[in-house]
Amino acid sequence: MTVATEIRTGEAGHSGPEIRSDLYVRIEPRDSGGLQIELESRVEAYYGDSIRKQAEEVLEALGVRDAQVLIRDEGALPFVIAARIEAAVRRAGLGEGTRVLPDRVDLPAPSDRDRIRRSRLYLPGSEPKYFINAALHGPDAIILDLEDSVHAAEKDAARLLVRNALRAVDFLCCERMVRINQLPLGLEDLDEVIPESPDLVLIPKVENPDQVMAASTRIAEIKADYGITRPIWLMPILESALGIENAFAIAKASDQSVALTIGLEDYTADLGVVKTSTGAESLYARQRVVNTAHAAGLQAIDSVFGDVGDMEGLRAWGLNSRGLGFEGMGCVHPTQIPVVHEAFAPGANEIERAQKIVAAFHDAQQKGLGVVSLGSKMIDPPVVQRALKLVARAQAMGLIH
Amino acid sequence: MAVLEKAELIANAAGRNVPETVNGRPQVPYMGVGKYRPTGMKASPPICSASDYPSDGDKRVPDLETALRKCGLRDGMVISSHHHLRNGDRVALMALETAGHMGVKDLTWFPSASFPSQKSAIELMQAGVIDHIEGSMNGPLGDYCTQGKMRGMGVLRSHGGRWQAIQDGEVHIDIAVIAAPTADAFGNCDGSHGKSACGSLGFALADSLYADHVIVVTDNLVPFPCAPWQIQGNNVDYVVAIDSIGDPARIVSGTTQLTRSPDRLRIAEFVARFLRDAGIMRDGFSFQAGAGGIALAFVGYLKQMMKQAGVKARFVRGGSTKYLVELLEEGLTDYILDGQTFDLDGIRSIANNPRHVATSPLTSYNYHGKGNFASMVDAVVLGATEVDTHFNANVVTHSDGRLLHGIGGWQNCLASRCTILAVPSFRDRIPVIVDEVTTLCGPGELIDVVVTERGIAINPKRQDLLDATRGSTLPIRSLEEIQREVERICGGKPRRPKRGVRPVAVVKWVDGTVLDTVWQVE
Numbered sequence: 001m002t003v004a005t006e007i008r009t010g011e012a013g014h015s016g017p018e019i020r021s022d023l024y025v026r027i028e029p030r031d032s033g034g035l036q037i038e039l040e041s042r043v044e045a046y047y048g049d050s051i052r053k054q055a056e057e058v059l060e061a062l063g064v065r066d067a068q069v070l071i072r073d074e075g076a077l078p079f080v081i082a083a084r085i086e087a088a089v090r091r092a093g094l095g096e097g098t099r100v101l102p103d104r105v106d107l108p109a110p111s112d113r114d115r116i117r118r119s120r121l122y123l124p125g126s127e128p129k130y131f132i133n134a135a136l137h138g139p140d141a142i143i144l145d146l147e148d149s150v151h152a153a154e155k156d157a158a159r160l161l162v163r164n165a166l167r168a169v170d171f172l173c174c175e176r177m178v179r180i181n182q183l184p185l186g187l188e189d190l191d192e193v194i195p196e197s198p199d200l201v202l203i204p205k206v207e208n209p210d211q212v213m214a215a216s217t218r219i220a221e222i223k224a225d226y227g228i229t230r231p232i233w234l235m236p237i238l239e240s241a242l243g244i245e246n247a248f249a250i251a252k253a254s255d256q257s258v259a260l261t262i263g264l265e266d267y268t269a270d271l272g273v274v275k276t277s278t279g280a281e282s283l284y285a286r287q288r289v290v291n292t293a294h295a296a297g298l299q300a301i302d303s304v305f306g307d308v309g310d311m312e313g314l315r316a317w318g319l320n321s322r323g324l325g326f327e328g329m330g331c332v333h334p335t336q337i338p339v340v341h342e343a344f345a346p347g348a349n350e351i352e353r354a355q356k357i358v359a360a361f362h363d364a365q366q367k368g369l370g371v372v373s374l375g376s377k378m379i380d381p382p383v384v385q386r387a388l389k390l391v392a393r394a395q396a397m398g399l400i401h
Numbered sequence: 402m403a404v405l406e407k408a409e410l411i412a413n414a415a416g417r418n419v420p421e422t423v424n425g426r427p428q429v430p431y432m433g434v435g436k437y438r439p440t441g442m443k444a445s446p447p448i449c450s451a452s453d454y455p456s457d458g459d460k461r462v463p464d465l466e467t468a469l470r471k472c473g474l475r476d477g478m479v480i481s482s483h484h485h486l487r488n489g490d491r492v493a494l495m496a497l498e499t500a501g502h503m504g505v506k507d508l509t510w511f512p513s514a515s516f517p518s519q520k521s522a523i524e525l526m527q528a529g530v531i532d533h534i535e536g537s538m539n540g541p542l543g544d545y546c547t548q549g550k551m552r553g554m555g556v557l558r559s560h561g562g563r564w565q566a567i568q569d570g571e572v573h574i575d576i577a578v579i580a581a582p583t584a585d586a587f588g589n590c591d592g593s594h595g596k597s598a599c600g601s602l603g604f605a606l607a608d609s610l611y612a613d614h615v616i617v618v619t620d621n622l623v624p625f626p627c628a629p630w631q632i633q634g635n636n637v638d639y640v641v642a643i644d645s646i647g648d649p650a651r652i653v654s655g656t657t658q659l660t661r662s663p664d665r666l667r668i669a670e671f672v673a674r675f676l677r678d679a680g681i682m683r684d685g686f687s688f689q690a691g692a693g694g695i696a697l698a699f700v701g702y703l704k705q706m707m708k709q710a711g712v713k714a715r716f717v718r719g720g721s722t723k724y725l726v727e728l729l730e731e732g733l734t735d736y737i738l739d740g741q742t743f744d745l746d747g748i749r750s751i752a753n754n755p756r757h758v759a760t761s762p763l764t765s766y767n768y769h770g771k772g773n774f775a776s777m778v779d780a781v782v783l784g785a786t787e788v789d790t791h792f793n794a795n796v797v798t799h800s801d802g803r804l805l806h807g808i809g810g811w812q813n814c815l816a817s818r819c820t821i822l823a824v825p826s827f828r829d830r831i832p833v834i835v836d837e838v839t840t841l842c843g844p845g846e847l848i849d850v851v852v853t854e855r856g857i858a859i860n861p862k863r864q865d866l867l868d869a870t871r872g873s874t875l876p877i878r879s880l881e882e883i884q885r886e887v888e889r890i891c892g893g894k895p896r897r898p899k900r901g902v903r904p905v906a907v908v909k910w911v912d913g914t915v916l917d918t919v920w921q922v923e
Contacts, residue, residue, distance in 0.1 A: 020829065043830050045801040046895030054892075075829030078892040132890060133664050136854055170890075308661075334663035 010092025012157045013084035015072035021129035023073040025088045030066040035059055041073035058085045062095035078102055079168035080128040087157035102168040110230040111175050111199035113258050116140055116396050117299055118328040118344040119337050120177055124149035125158035131165050137334035141175035146189050147204050159192045166196035175199045183211050187218050194222040197230060206236040207243045209253035216254035233258040239266035244285045251296035259299035262289045277313045290325035304330035311339055318343025351394045357387035417841055419915040420904050424553045431914040434844055444570035446611055458587040458625055460640045465499045468639040472614035477507045478575035483605035484514035489651030492580035492618045494519055501530040512536040513563060513604040514807045537807020546905050547803050549921035555906030557797055559812035561766025562909050567607045569769060571913055577608035577615045580646045584619035588637025589630035593752035595621030597647045600742020600751045602631040603761035609636040620646045631759060654744050660694035664854045668823050669698035671852045672782055677706045678873035679866055681780050681819055689718035689781040692743045695823045696782050700724040707733055718778060721747035740765055766813035768911040776816035783811055785822045787838045790880045792845030792860050795838040800831055801898045802839055802922045812911050815847040826853040826887045834884040841917040842908055856883050899923055
């Protein structure tokens with residue numbers, strides 16, 4: 001005998017003439033009668049059979065055997081179809097504890113602690129159409145966002161979509177980042193996405209080190225459960241005056257943190273000031289982030305520049321940001337990526353001078369000299385260190401060979 | 402009249418099954434590129450005498466019905482129209498509806514292209530006023546045709562192919578109805594001025610030269626002479642003045658917006674970089690790009706590269722837009738040779754700049770002539786609905802067999818020295834690179850490069866291009882490799898929709914032979 005549970009209709013996803021690469025699914029569980037699947041699809045002629053078969057398999061795996069199912073498909077890819085059906089089933093109060101996972105593409109090489117993070121492209125977690133070609137535009141990282149770009153009512157569904165994307169979408173050489181929700185909701189996000197080994201998790205609205213520790217601990221537990229050994233780094237986002245004040249403790253809270261960043265929309269809102277394109281109102285906070293990050297041995301990463309149409313404004317922001325000591329920033333549209341990369345690249349003069357210093361350093365080493373000199377000038381050790389770092393960075397960016 | 406009966410099919414040189422007769426006329430199956438060379442004389446219109454026309458040059462009649470009656474309109478005639486007024490045109494439907502009111506049946510409508518705003522032609526087909534359409538059909542008209550509801554068979558031709566068909570006598574136009582943004586009472590017409598200005602009137606030129614009767618319809622009648630004239634009044638029988646020939650907002654776009662789609666921008670940038678890296682972009686070169694999103698963005702990228710390299714073009718070919726006009730006005734090209742004018746900047750330029758020249762399908766495209774401009778263009782950027790792994794391409798039907806687009810100048814442009822198809826690798830989960838195209842419109846031997854957001858494929862026949870781009874940082878890959886990648890993303894090869902068995906339209910090649918068949922969609 002099965003125990004009677006509360007049965008309700010579950011729906012998920014979106015359809016309509018303006019929707020692309022998504023689908024709407026509605027599931028009405030029944031007591032008997034098997035699966036009745038009604039499908040409308042703009043790719044019916046090509047993938048209609050494939051969609052029906054996949055729907056049956058997913059429902060079967062989730063233990064749904066009798067239901068009236070309506071699917072309105074707008075050309076969704078298989079990983080999206082699976083996520084939407086799973087979301088609808090869970091919203092119907094079924095399928096608890098079961099995950100239906102799409103085929104997995106090969107994972108990229110594990111991410112280095114201090115890899116280059118000039119650009120991270122934000123992808124709203126409930127908009128699958130942006131996922132598939134995101135990596136082609138060449139950002140250093142893509143960031144699947146579960147937080148501000150996802151409506152409160154869509155958090156559960158977006159989580160499944162992001163989980164499936166981490167498995168099924170080839171993000172090429174990009175570092176695969178996920179921005180979870182503010183804790184404690186973010187911990188539920190971790191349960192769903194960590195088993196798929198994202199390379200880095202951004203924790204939003206961090207105001208004290210406990211929040212970072214909570215996320216770090218949960219990640220370590222899930223990694224242990226799933227036998228995941230590759231690193232999953234952390235990047236806390238400071239978005240309030242309090243967060244800025246507690247910056248150093250936050251930066252030092254977990255040895256898994258690799259970078260510290262700032263969210264200017266929320267920070268300026270917290271201060272009650274207008275966010276400008278020159279950023280004078282957040283100068284202190286941004287400098288504090290840079291200083292703290294360096295003190296804690298992390299990368300300092302800047303916020304985003306929201307005006308997609310203003311490339312000159314973006315360039316100016318990026319150059320200024322690099323001048324302050326940031327190593328990268330977020331991108332809200334792929335067209336921002338090349339501009340950001342250019343802004344955060346060291347200039348030709350800088351590289352040339354650094355190369356000379358590095359050459360002089362190697363020369364001194366060979367000759368067993370303790371002092372590095374260029375011409376008649378003595379070069380201080382920190383300057384040598386900076387030059388070595390800059391040359392390595394320029395090499396990694398493909399600016400020199 | 403030509404009720405569709407069971408057609409005899411024959412395999413042509415491309416291996417496609419095509420009908421031996423179309424609307425009662427025997428056809429020549431496609432024989433291969435450059436293989437069919439007909440002989441004989443061109444068609445010609447009847448000899449007329451000036452004494453039969455008013456010596457004061459005033460050919461005005463009160464309305465279109467009078468003009469059609471005086472032209473001897475009767476059942477079964479061929480009525481032609483041009484599409485320079487695009488989705489804003491009012492004249493073609495007005496003429497056909499007037500014919501309907503006059504009780505005439507079984508007309509062949511021979512537009513240079515049809516537009517969605519002309520969907521009420523369906524009612525005229527249902528009423529038997531129009532038997533069939535010979536010209537591009539898309540949207541509702543395309544669906545009507547591919548559902549097998551049109552009585553006669555559709556004939557799809559390129560712009561050059563339409564000139565060829567008229568000139569070779571394949572299509573005899575009984576009455577040409579020419580919408581003119583400016584005209585005088587003698588029938589001289591100009592497209593670049595007036596409230597309904599559309600720029601060039603080139604698509605109407607063959608109609609004016611070869612039709613038995615020519616009616617000019619204008620909403621901007623000026624005293625003789627209408628100068629400059631693109632259509633000569635000497636070929637015109639009657640002139641009708643009306644309030645409005647079209648909706649200006651739908652004739653041209655006020656501003657042509659550049660695409661923000663990152664994938665399209667990426668494709669556009671790849672095309673521009675390809676022209677640069679392959680050495681095609683050099684001083685004195687030429688190119689053609691249309692008004693689609695990718696083509697417009699491509700012009701933007703190429704412009705930057707031309708400036709950086711300090712090179713300029715000798716000529717560019719339109720459809721002209723703001724972006725081509727900017728090249729002309731900034732001295733980055735000596736000429737625009739314009740087939741049709743898409744936006745207000747294009748109209749302003751063609752009306753005022755002597756280096757912005759209106760062309761016709763004769764000068765640009767006609768294959769049965771002593772050469773044409775298309776083959777002299779260094780590179781052309783085109784779209785496609787499908788391309789197969791042998792570089793054969795489809796531009797008229799969707800993969801499910803429904804008619805989506807006209808051929809336009811597409812087939813003619815394949816004569817360019819470097820033909821580039823700029824296409825996304827898939828649309829709505831439907832791969833664009835297929836094993837076999839649904840409808841063959843362009844033979845693969847004429848298609849040199851396929852540019853997608855996932856990589857650039859060069860036709861193995863173009864070893865020169867492969868050599869020229871060796872060492873380029875562009876992602877040059879094989880079509881098969883891109884196809885495999887996309888099929889993996891899309892979750893396997895799409896099922897091929899079942900093809901219908903009844904031909905509803907044919908696709909002509911530029912020489913008038915039958916290249917492929919469009920089948921009824923089940």
